[in-house]
Amino acid sequence: MDLTVVAYAVYLLVSIALTVWVARTLSRNGQIFLADVLRGNEKLADAVNHLLVVGFYLVNLGFVALYLRAADAVATARGLVETLSVKLGVVLLVLGVLHLANVYVLSRIRRRGAMEREQLPPVEPQGFTAPAQA
Structure with missing residues (x-):
């Protein structure tokens, strides 16, 4: 069998x-983070989590498919290992970059939500007192 096919x-x-594995790990561990970002709305957090996982699969598997072709034919076992290490290294880097992009966007959303919550007074006004005349 041709080593390129292997x-x-x-x-x-x-x-x-x-x-x-990465998608399942991010989905499972990101659920709590999403619930916090979305102010405890579990149903919305589940929906957003599912959409993120689907997008993650589409982008990564699309990249894996596009990056399948080897530039040169693999003739030796050494060439096989070298080709696989380069290809898998690039896939791992893409997975990491996509993960960091997701975390960055969600942290920005979380920060914006925290700022909006801080603008609300902790207790509703109880009444109005006119300023004293000097």
Whole structure:
């Protein structure tokens, strides 16, 4: 069997497994963060979490598919390992960048919500007292 085909198969298996693992981890652990960002609205947090996971899968699996082709044919076991390390390293970097982008956007939303909550007085006004005349 051609080593290039072996490289493609291993690359696809590992890349898809990594994408699924990262998506599940982010989904599970990000649920609490989303609920906080969305002020405790669990139903909305579930919906946003699901949409983020779907987008994450589409972008990452699309990238994995586009990045499948090797520039040169793989002829040796060393070439196989080198090709796989470069391809999987790039996939890991893309996964990390997308994760950081998600966290950045959600933290901005969270910060904006916290600022809006701080503008409200902690207790409603009880009445009005006219200023004293000097």
